[in-house]
Amino acid sequence: MTNGSLYREVPPTAPAGAALKGGAGLPLLRTEGLCKHYPGVDALVDVDFELAPGEVHVLFGENGAGKSTLISILAGANQPTRGQVYANGEPATLANVREARARGISAVFQEFSLVPQLTVAENLFLGAEPTKHGLLDRGGEIKRAQELLERLGFPLRADRQVQYLSRAEQQMVEIAKAFRSDLSVLILDEPTASLTERETESLFALIAQAKARGVGIIYITHRIAEIRRIADRVTVLRDGRKVGMMDAAHADETTLIQMMSGRPISQIFPKVKYAPAEVVLRAERISTEDGSVRDVSIEVRSGEIVGIAGLVGCGKSEVARACYGLLPLAKGKVTFAGQDVRGATPRRMLDLGFSYLPPDRHKEGLVLSRSSVENVSLPALHLGAFSSGIFLKRRAERQTVSNLARELQLHPFDIDRDVGTFSGGNQQKVLIGKMLTREVKLFVFDEPTVGVDVSTRVSIYQLIAQLCEGGAAVLVISSDLPEILHLCNRAYVMFRGHVQVELQEGQITEDRVLSHFFERAA
Amino acid sequence: MAERVMERQAQGYEQKLQQIFVAVGVLPILLVVAVVLFSFMSDYFLSFNNIANVLRQSSYLTIVALGQMVVMVTAGFDLSVGSTLAVTSVTSALAMSGIAAGNPDAPWLAIGGGVVVGFACGLSVGIINGLGVALLSVSPFIMTLGMASVGFCAALYLTAGMPVRGIPYEFADTFGSGGFLGLKAPVWVALVLFIAVYLLMTWTRFGRHFYAVGGNIKAAALSGVNTRRTLFLAYAICAALTSIAGLLLTARMETGEANIGTSMPLQSIAACVIAGVSLRGGTGKVPYVVLGALFFGVVENGMNVSGVSSYLQIGVTGLILIFAAVADEFRRRLSARTKD
Ligand SMILES: Nc1ncnc2c1ncn2[C@@H]1O[C@H](COP(=O)(O)OP(=O)(O)O)[C@@H](O)[C@H]1O
Ligand SMILES: [Mg+2]
Numbered sequence: 001m002t003n004g005s006l007y008r009e010v011p012p013t014a015p016a017g018a019a020l021k022g023g024a025g026l027p028l029l030r031t032e033g034l035c036k037h038y039p040g041v042d043a044l045v046d047v048d049f050e051l052a053p054g055e056v057h058v059l060f061g062e063n064g065a066g067k068s069t070l071i072s073i074l075a076g077a078n079q080p081t082r083g084q085v086y087a088n089g090e091p092a093t094l095a096n097v098r099e100a101r102a103r104g105i106s107a108v109f110q111e112f113s114l115v116p117q118l119t120v121a122e123n124l125f126l127g128a129e130p131t132k133h134g135l136l137d138r139g140g141e142i143k144r145a146q147e148l149l150e151r152l153g154f155p156l157r158a159d160r161q162v163q164y165l166s167r168a169e170q171q172m173v174e175i176a177k178a179f180r181s182d183l184s185v186l187i188l189d190e191p192t193a194s195l196t197e198r199e200t201e202s203l204f205a206l207i208a209q210a211k212a213r214g215v216g217i218i219y220i221t222h223r224i225a226e227i228r229r230i231a232d233r234v235t236v237l238r239d240g241r242k243v244g245m246m247d248a249a250h251a252d253e254t255t256l257i258q259m260m261s262g263r264p265i266s267q268i269f270p271k272v273k274y275a276p277a278e279v280v281l282r283a284e285r286i287s288t289e290d291g292s293v294r295d296v297s298i299e300v301r302s303g304e305i306v307g308i309a310g311l312v313g314c315g316k317s318e319v320a321r322a323c324y325g326l327l328p329l330a331k332g333k334v335t336f337a338g339q340d341v342r343g344a345t346p347r348r349m350l351d352l353g354f355s356y357l358p359p360d361r362h363k364e365g366l367v368l369s370r371s372s373v374e375n376v377s378l379p380a381l382h383l384g385a386f387s388s389g390i391f392l393k394r395r396a397e398r399q400t401v402s403n404l405a406r407e408l409q410l411h412p413f414d415i416d417r418d419v420g421t422f423s424g425g426n427q428q429k430v431l432i433g434k435m436l437t438r439e440v441k442l443f444v445f446d447e448p449t450v451g452v453d454v455s456t457r458v459s460i461y462q463l464i465a466q467l468c469e470g471g472a473a474v475l476v477i478s479s480d481l482p483e484i485l486h487l488c489n490r491a492y493v494m495f496r497g498h499v500q501v502e503l504q505e506g507q508i509t510e511d512r513v514l515s516h517f518f519e520r521a522a
Numbered sequence: 523m524a525e526r527v528m529e530r531q532a533q534g535y536e537q538k539l540q541q542i543f544v545a546v547g548v549l550p551i552l553l554v555v556a557v558v559l560f561s562f563m564s565d566y567f568l569s570f571n572n573i574a575n576v577l578r579q580s581s582y583l584t585i586v587a588l589g590q591m592v593v594m595v596t597a598g599f600d601l602s603v604g605s606t607l608a609v610t611s612v613t614s615a616l617a618m619s620g621i622a623a624g625n626p627d628a629p630w631l632a633i634g635g636g637v638v639v640g641f642a643c644g645l646s647v648g649i650i651n652g653l654g655v656a657l658l659s660v661s662p663f664i665m666t667l668g669m670a671s672v673g674f675c676a677a678l679y680l681t682a683g684m685p686v687r688g689i690p691y692e693f694a695d696t697f698g699s700g701g702f703l704g705l706k707a708p709v710w711v712a713l714v715l716f717i718a719v720y721l722l723m724t725w726t727r728f729g730r731h732f733y734a735v736g737g738n739i740k741a742a743a744l745s746g747v748n749t750r751r752t753l754f755l756a757y758a759i760c761a762a763l764t765s766i767a768g769l770l771l772t773a774r775m776e777t778g779e780a781n782i783g784t785s786m787p788l789q790s791i792a793a794c795v796i797a798g799v800s801l802r803g804g805t806g807k808v809p810y811v812v813l814g815a816l817f818f819g820v821v822e823n824g825m826n827v828s829g830v831s832s833y834l835q836i837g838v839t840g841l842i843l844i845f846a847a848v849a850d851e852f853r854r855r856l857s858a859r860t861k862d
Contacts, residue, residue, distance in 0.1 A: 367737035
């Protein structure tokens with residue numbers, strides 16, 4: 001940092017693609033026959049990968065394909081079972097994160113490595129604290145941190161405690177940490193997962209800036225749109241193996257999804273018959289006490305799938321939570337199944353037939369230290385199916401859950417295992433199983449497919465379609481645009497706590513939805 | 523040849539041992555080791571009298587640990603169990619001696635009255651804990667630490683620090699030294715309570731709710747569980763069990779004492795932890811907690827009968843606890859390695 005340059009000097013090379021095709025420039029990083037074995041699973045099998053200076057190389061693949069394992073090895077956080085990593089053409093051992101950093105390789109993992117109680121500046125210089133006369137140079141630290149943040153264009157104050165920052169801001173600190181020393185390889189693991197559109201834009205601008213200076217970027221994503229937007233090349237992984245590598249220009253949606261899932265998926269989204277019947281949920285001009293929802297009216301009928309789209313933080317989730325009794329209302333009226341339910345508790349809403357699937361299965365959805373049996377039956381435990389008097393009918397409970405697990409194709413099929421030991425997709429199946437143990441009039445799915453693999457995603461969509469055709473009302477709240485476009489019969493688009501527009505069947509197009517994401521329609 | 527066979531056999535045993543260790547944890551193994559060790563150190567140790575004695579000595583801790591476990595499963599702990607014992611003991615003794623002084627011919631009237639008063643006073647400590655934790659969201663540490671002081675203070679204030687005498691001797695005779703089929707009354711009470719708590723935790727909705735609230739309180743709330751009532755109940759149940767232990771201890775000592783439970787918070791938490799009850803909540807099995815309490819009873823008794831100095835004993839208990847935690851961590855890693 002002392003020379004004021006954020007980037008390692010890179011000899012001027014031809015653009016990434018040309019350099020490699022001609023075989024002239026050396027790749028920044030290359031792996032040969034990389035293998036990683038965990039007990040019972042080969043996370044990586046003979047993976048060859050390379051990264052050229054100034055390119056954005058996307059790693060694409062289902063959950064569990066081995067993406068995170070690959071980058072953790074490249075970042076020195078993990079050691080391969082076999083195979084070799086080359087940095088600038090020489091064999092390199094990256095025994096730990098420090099050694100990788102010394103070679104200019106920095107990673108921003110999904111799990112942040114920040115100390116919440118320390119300030120932004122203290123986190124940035126953790127492990128390399130500037131000193132003066134043998135004591136910490138606290139003033140200098142803050143000043144240098146602030147300079148770094150400004151150079152990167154991050155609107156953050158260096159003296160704030162990290163625990164008070166939003167997830168996007170914490171990610172900025174992680175990225176700034178990578179830029180603290182000379183950088184030649186930047187690794188980003190699903191960086192946009194929790195960013196708003198605007199934050200995503202500024203991340204992309206930063207990536208472009210780094211790229212122009214010759215930094216190589218490894219970028220993990222689930223989102224096909226992002227590949228179009230920023231990638232130069234794409235490597236697709238499946239079950240720990242490299243399925244293929246191609247120029248981003250040739251990476252169309254169908255090819256990518258087929259490579260990733262290993263089978264042709266002609267139809268991800270099922271066609272749902274649109275047969276709206278009576279109104280099940282009606283919210284009339286509701287506002288929440290915390291101001292996250294203002295003057296919103298929506299209704300959902302049985303036999304239809306209604307979507308709510310919008311940016312992260314636009315209040316779309318809060319509308320459902322207010323109806324479910326999780327957020328206190330300041331104004332307005334909520335009617336469910338013909339009853340006024342203002343001020344109702346989740347317990348009462350459940351008993352009336354309102355089932356809510358929370359967006360964060362770890363935080364609010366599942367009791368990770370308990371089994372599938374106990375998790376699935378929890379919302380319905382007091383019903384006759386699972387208990388008589390205060391005593392539980394444990395055999396009936398097991399039978400019900402076992403049947404549900406089979407229907408949902410829980411894998412591994414072991415309903416006594418702690419839910420925390422399942423993969424993300426299978427945890428989501430357990431979470432959905434919780435909604436299916438009792439009679440339900442309205443299913444609310446808040447981000448139903450976050451962090452699940454494609455095959456689970458498809459089966460979730462099919463289930464949603466079945467529920468709707470079985471006569472239930474369905475509300476889908478989603479940040480995943482295709483979900484709104486292809487699955488919903490009707491959709492609301494929200495912005496800053498208001499409903500911007502209601503789109504009827506046949507009107508839900510990408511342009512229409514996106515045009516209401518940002519400002520109030522005039 | 524023979525050597526090779528023996529080696530293979532040894533390896534087989536080792537693997538078996540590992541499997542047992544992963545399956546049942548460190549506690550049963552520790553218990554067996556302790557029993558074997560002490561039976562070598564003292565002939566008396568395995569005699570029927572001594573075993574009955576160990577069971578009786580452990581019964582009080584067992585009952586309190588059962589209550590402690592209920593609270594720990596909800597991701598809390600109760601530091602006021604010692605004061606609950608003290609309050610119960612002192613108030614029940616005061617009530618008994620008071621009533622007995624007025625009605626010398628009706629000892630069972632005094633006993634009944636004393637039991638009701640003592641139990642109610644002990645339970646009230648748990649009710650206040652429960653209200654603080656569930657309604658006011660005070661952290662369990664602060665709430666129960668505070669009540670530990672308040673309860674101890676009340677017990678001291680009521681007795682001016684002196685033992686309360688004048689308990690009808692029928693009380694001590696029946697619930698202290700009395701017995702049935704060779705086992706003392708507190709052992710039978712502990713057995714009944716063990717079964718009751720086992721049923722509660724594994725076979726009722728309430729038990730299920732304790733685990734769910736301790737494992738993830740938000741998920742429980744969203745699933746329609748009344749989390750406040752659940753938390754409140756946990757502290758109330760813990761105090762109720764502790765009060766029963768307090769009554770039994772009073773009967774045993776034939777006096778009401780304010781300082782009968784000073785080591786109980788630590789011991790009961792230790793018994794739970796060594797039994798695999800997580801400090802983070804959401805896990806724990808009732809039979810193991812009983813084994814945990816028994817284990818500490820065995821160690822204490824074994825060291826007594828084999829003449830280990832009482833100063834050393836305190837240290838040994840601490841070391842065992844740390845060892846158990848280390849072994850448990852090792853087991854977790856081993857089980858991750860041996861999975862599929
Ligand atoms: N520490 C670990 N121990 C055991 N298995 C692991 C570990 N880390 C990852 N795996 C397994 O390796 C595979 C690849 O995981 P990962 O690299 O995280 O996939 P991705 O990031 O593509 O979703 C998965 O099957 C996962 O369960
Ligand atoms: Mg990953």
